[in-house]
Amino acid sequence: MPDVLTPDICVIGAGSGGLSVAAAAAAFGVDVVLVEKAKMGGDCLNYGCVPSKALLSAAKSAKAHGADLKIGFEGVFEGVKFAKANDHVQAVIAAIAPHDSVERFEGLGVKVLQDEARFVSSDCVLAGETEIRARRFVIATGSSPAVPPIPGLAGVDFLTNETLFELREAPEHLIVIGGGPIGLEMAQAHRRLGSKVTVIEAQKALAKDLPEFAVVVLDALRAEGVRILEGAAVNAVESSGEGIQVHFETEDGTSSVNGSHLLVAAGRKPNFGSLGLELAGIDVEGGGIKVDAGLRTTNRKIYAIGDVIGGLQFTHAAGYHAGLVIRSILFRLPVHEDRTIIPWVTYTSPELGHVGLSEQQARDRHGNKVRVLTADYADNDRARAEDASVGQLRLVVGPRGRLLGGDIVGAQAGEMLNLLSLALSQKMTMGDLAGFVAPYPTLGELVRRAAVSYYAEAPKNTWVRRLLYLLRQFG
Numbered sequence: 001m002p003d004v005l006t007p008d009i010c011v012i013g014a015g016s017g018g019l020s021v022a023a024a025a026a027a028f029g030v031d032v033v034l035v036e037k038a039k040m041g042g043d044c045l046n047y048g049c050v051p052s053k054a055l056l057s058a059a060k061s062a063k064a065h066g067a068d069l070k071i072g073f074e075g076v077f078e079g080v081k082f083a084k085a086n087d088h089v090q091a092v093i094a095a096i097a098p099h100d101s102v103e104r105f106e107g108l109g110v111k112v113l114q115d116e117a118r119f120v121s122s123d124c125v126l127a128g129e130t131e132i133r134a135r136r137f138v139i140a141t142g143s144s145p146a147v148p149p150i151p152g153l154a155g156v157d158f159l160t161n162e163t164l165f166e167l168r169e170a171p172e173h174l175i176v177i178g179g180g181p182i183g184l185e186m187a188q189a190h191r192r193l194g195s196k197v198t199v200i201e202a203q204k205a206l207a208k209d210l211p212e213f214a215v216v217v218l219d220a221l222r223a224e225g226v227r228i229l230e231g232a233a234v235n236a237v238e239s240s241g242e243g244i245q246v247h248f249e250t251e252d253g254t255s256s257v258n259g260s261h262l263l264v265a266a267g268r269k270p271n272f273g274s275l276g277l278e279l280a281g282i283d284v285e286g287g288g289i290k291v292d293a294g295l296r297t298t299n300r301k302i303y304a305i306g307d308v309i310g311g312l313q314f315t316h317a318a319g320y321h322a323g324l325v326i327r328s329i330l331f332r333l334p335v336h337e338d339r340t341i342i343p344w345v346t347y348t349s350p351e352l353g354h355v356g357l358s359e360q361q362a363r364d365r366h367g368n369k370v371r372v373l374t375a376d377y378a379d380n381d382r383a384r385a386e387d388a389s390v391g392q393l394r395l396v397v398g399p400r401g402r403l404l405g406g407d408i409v410g411a412q413a414g415e416m417l418n419l420l421s422l423a424l425s426q427k428m429t430m431g432d433l434a435g436f437v438a439p440y441p442t443l444g445e446l447v448r449r450a451a452v453s454y455y456a457e458a459p460k461n462t463w464v465r466r467l468l469y470l471l472r473q474f475g
């Protein structure tokens, strides 16, 4: 006889989304079962955000030591010890892991089952020998690296984000398939840690970002020695002696490159194949689990959040989804996912970030009432002092000066994007963004500077001039 559990909520997947739902529900005293088949913390902690940002940090430090000679240091840079960079990555994961652990969640009152979950009917999940009949289910099973059907790929020992962070020695020549955020963050990290790196991108690299800003990042990586090929589709892979030979097609014909290691960073595939979705009446659409604006699947008692729905695949998006489903399940409030308030950042140097509407999306909605305001890092005193004067901030502004979107390329773009995300979610205007006092000297002054430029024409306005004239008559 299987064990039968009847909690209020059963969460499948203990990654960014699932852990947030479980922790919040438990905090309200709700009975929760959390099922995880592999590592607690999911992709972000074990194979994604955390190791990638830790490796980038080690790489930045290596670069800074080499480059410090330029800004007043003397001495000898003794080079990079890749294994130490990897030690840093593992130490950061280990430091965060207790926060996501079974022990912590059991302590919060969550029942954690370490098994693979699958639906056996519209209201029952089986995890090992345990049947879970919950009032509501939340699917938060994440995504996995998509491996394109490239002839020969299966026959070579390629890396993905799930194996890359195990390397203890710098690859001699890392070839990366895919010029998205994973490909470029890892390209720069490995280049700075001593590898030769070639990125092969079938279309445009960083294609989801503002093209003029993406180019700033690509130029910076190229200047550091990363070879980036765009419009180059990989069409065959084979072993060659000690290494791997990658063949690709460009408009000029077929070429190939030889490397010691191959990283596949060609997009993501939502994890739902073994969930038994059909037995629960859950449909799939566009490659992810189909949900409505309130994140309910086609079975209304079952929600799906995070990477598995195939929308914006970020940890903070999964966390945002978690907050919405908690409001919906616990408080029965109507919720509506608003993708325009979800920012994203690529953590290369310079960083590249976006939130809200693009200029084109804004013009489609508001026509010629849209204005674009910019501020350059080159005119910011802190950027000059930090030797970081390459970059720009761009605001997309709608009727009555309302902020509709923003893009930033440059140092600390991710930190600055916090301010734009807040302003956007609170429907702030250029008046709000021009009216706060920013500490000097900070990069954040760029936001104020761009907002102030909204009023640049005011002194020339006839009515403003008439008003000033009139006021002067009163002495």
Ligand SMILES: Cc1cc2nc3c(=O)[nH]c(=O)nc-3n(C[C@H](O)[C@H](O)[C@H](O)COP(=O)(O)OP(=O)(O)OC[C@H]3O[C@@H](n4cnc5c(N)ncnc54)[C@H](O)[C@@H]3O)c2cc1C
Residues within 6 Å of the ligand: 012, 013, 014, 015, 016, 017, 018, 035, 036, 037, 038, 039, 040, 041, 042, 043, 044, 045, 047, 048, 049, 050, 052, 053, 115, 116, 117, 118, 140, 141, 142, 143, 161, 182, 271, 274, 275, 305, 306, 307, 308, 313, 314, 315, 316, 317, 318, 347
């Ligand atoms: C290299 C890399 C770098 C990234 N960097 C960033 C970044 O800087 N910032 C950012 O916001 N995002 C980043 N991301 C994206 C981020 O990691 C994901 O968006 C986030 O982890 C999604 O959370 P999730 O809860 O949907 O899924 P996950 O965190 O992947 O969790 C899903 C969990 O479900 C489990 N599971 C799957 N199927 C079952 C089953 N049948 N039964 C039980 N358990 C199951 C899995 O084992 C996994 O633990 C990065 C991703 C990668 C790959």
Ligand SMILES: NC(=O)c1ccc[n+]([C@@H]2O[C@H](COP(=O)([O-])OP(=O)(O)OC[C@H]3O[C@@H](n4cnc5c(N)ncnc54)[C@H](O)[C@@H]3O)[C@@H](O)[C@H]2O)c1
Residues within 6 Å of the ligand: 148, 150, 177, 178, 179, 180, 181, 182, 183, 185, 200, 201, 202, 203, 204, 205, 206, 207, 232, 233, 234, 235, 265, 266, 267, 268, 312, 313, 314, 344, 345, 346, 347
């Ligand atoms: N900083 C961050 O927030 C961050 C960092 C890394 C990943 N992520 C998340 O992970 C997701 C996946 O990242 P990604 O970089 O793997 O995916 P992506 O979809 O953004 O980029 C993959 C790239 O691979 C290219 N490609 C596919 N097949 C190819 C082939 N045969 N030859 C050459 N190029 C090929 C595609 O054209 C595409 O540009 C991101 O969209 C994001 O949601 C976020």
